[in-house]
Each structure stands twice: as C-alpha cells, then as structure tokens.
C-alpha cells in the first residue's frame with residue numbers, strides 16, 4: 543500500500559467538473575488579475591473567519607509581509623515570534639527590515655509560550671507574531687493581554703489554521719490581523735500560490751489593498767511604495783468552490799486524528815494535545831517519540847509517507863546566523879525538531895489506509911522494544 547502525506551488528486555475528483563466549468567468561463571472572459579471572483583472570495587473568507595474585512599494577496603508569505611508593512615513595522619523594529627515554524631514567518635519580519643526575536647515553544651502545543659514573551663520586550667518591540675502551528679491555535683488570551691499592556695500589534699500566522707478555533711473564535715480573527723495561505727497543500731489550497739489577510743481594522747485593510755497594487759488606488763497615481771501582490775481570479779474561483787467543502791474536510795481530518803489518538807493510546811507515542819476550548823483543524827497530525835527517526839524510516843519503507851515539520855528550528859538556520867543565537871537557546875523547539883514527526887491525516891484517507899498506518903506504527907514499536 544502507498545499512502546502519501548497528502549493526496550490532492552483524490553480531493554480534486556470531488557469538484558472537478560465545477561472547477562473545469564469555472565476555469566473555462568474565466569478563460570473565455572480573459573479576466574485574470576483581481577476581479578469578481580476575488581471580491582467574492584474576500585467576502586466569503588471574511589464571513590467564514592468572522593472578520594469585517596479580507597484582502598486577497600499573492601501568497602501567505604505576502605499576507606505576513608503586507609500586514610507588517612501596513613502596520614508601519616520596518617528597520618529598527620523588533621517582532622517577537624516562534625522559532626518552531628516554517629521559515630516564512632520570520633522571513634517576513636526580516637524582509638520588511640525588522641528583526642525577529644524568538645521565544646521558545648510550549649512543548650505540549652508546539653506553539654509560542656506566552657509566559658516567555660514579556661522578558662523579550664524592549665523599546666524596539668512593535669509586534670507579536672504567534673503561529674497557529676499544525677492547525678492548533680496559539681494561546682491567544684495572554685498574548686493579547688501582553689500586546690495591550692505594551693501597545694504592541696498582534697498578527698496571527700494562520701497559514702496552517704483556517705477553520706481552527708480558540709474559545710469560540712476562528713483563527714485569524716482573534717487579533718489585529720490574520721495571515722492565511724492557500725498554498726496547494728494547506729487545508730484550503732488553490733491551484734498555485736495565493737493568500738489573504740483577514741482583519742477587523744478598516745485602516746489596515748485599506749492599506750493592504752493599496753500596498754498590493756504598487757501603493758495605488760487610482761491607476762498611475764502612487765501614494766506608497768508598494769508591491770505586486772495580487773490574488774488572481776482563477777485561483778479565487780477555485781477557492782470559492784473548495785471553500786464549500788472546507789468544513790466537511792476539516793471534520794474528516796478531525797475524525798482521522800481521533801481514530802489515531804484512540805488506536806495509539808498506551809503505545810508511548812505522544813499524540814497531539816488539544817486544550818479545552820480549542821478546535822484543532824489538523825493541517826498536520828504530529829506524534830512524538832524518542833525513536834522518531836527509526837519510526838519515520840520504517841513507515842517510509844512501508845509506503846507510508848511520514849515527515850518532520852520542522853527538522854531545523856529557525857534560530858539554527860544558516861540565514862539567521864546573523865541573529866546570533868546559539869544551539870540550546872530554545873530547548874523545547876530543538877527537542878521538538880528531534881522527536882516530532884507527522885503522518886498522513888488528509889480527509890480522503892480510507893478506513894483501510896488508516897488501519898494500515900496504525901498497524902505499521904505498532905509493528906515498528908514492537909521491533910524496537
């Protein structure tokens with residue numbers, strides 16, 4: 543049996559005809575940049591996330607960059623974030639000219655540990671950038687409280703967490719801005735790169751709309767130095783179709799995760815922790831074990847794709863050597879990079895595939911005992 547980490551071909555079959563029809567309409571109209579589908583998607587995503595506004599941009603990375611830029615964050619500023627995430631989170635901070643300042647993670651949730659933030663605040667700190675990693679929200683209440691008492695902006699990296707919830711609120715809607723990614727492998731994925739910023743702040747929304755088209759709201763009149771970061775009509779059309787399936791797909795991911803949780807109980811593997819009041823959307827289903835490398839290798843040899851997110855914490859990346867962190871600076875992030883690994887949890891997994899995955903994990907653990 544071959545089980546990839548994600549099977550988008552299976553997903554595509556569910557809406558193939560509808561997508562093909564829409565794509566043909568747009569090709570006939572030759573209407574590609576921004577456009578009607580983008581406007582519809584912005585309304586649909588704002589409604590889905592429970593925010594007043596949403597602005598489509600070219601990628602999740604750009605959603606972060608444009609949010610930071612629109613908040614006036616730049617050279618000389620510091621942004622507090624997590625070292626245990628995809629590179630784009632802190633890359634965005636560096637690309638606007640600011641400095642990423644890391645705090646370690648809570649080993650139970652893999653997310654930023656709010657109790658470590660205040661020690662890192664300096665007069666240069668302008669924002670906090672938590673990530674809702676793997677589809678589990680960061681602990682936002684204490685982060686919002688710290689933000690408020692120090693006058694800091696908060697941006698949620700919601701790239702992995704559309705549809706996740708924290709105490710009744712949708713990920714991305716909890717703070718000043720949420721950055722969404724529609725990269726194909728994300729829980730809501732386009733047929734290429736795409737992203738969006740969700741917010742309740744009208745001024746921020748207007749600034750992002752300005753920045754995404756060369757700082758212009760009237761053709762050939764430019765108020766700001768901006769970007770070319772537009773979401774295109776074709777991607778938006780695909781996303782409008784797929785959004786109708788999103789909650790069903792998330793329910794299926796949750797069902798799959800619950801199956802694994804039950805089956806793997808008592809094996810010594812650490813299954814995902816979901817605190818009370820959180821809804822995990824399982825972009826990734828991540829386990830921990832001191833025998834991670836052996837299990838990962840065994841699964842891959844048996845046709846099950848298992849992978850480490852992320853093998854190198856950001857403070858240990860070559861590109862961030864300039865920040866001056868040493869190994870050992872963030873022990874929880876470093877340990878997670880050594881012992882956490884993800885297995886397939888995508889909605890279209892069959893019962894047989896799920897059983898096979900559990901069987902192979904069990905077999906490997908027995909071998910190693």
Ligand SMILES: *Cc1c(COP(=O)(O)O)cnc(C)c1O
Nearest residue numbers: 601602603628630631701723725
């Ligand atoms: C995917 C991802 C991004 C970047 O999104 P792109 O659309 O690929 O630019 C940012 N942060 C995290 C945590 C991600 O997983």
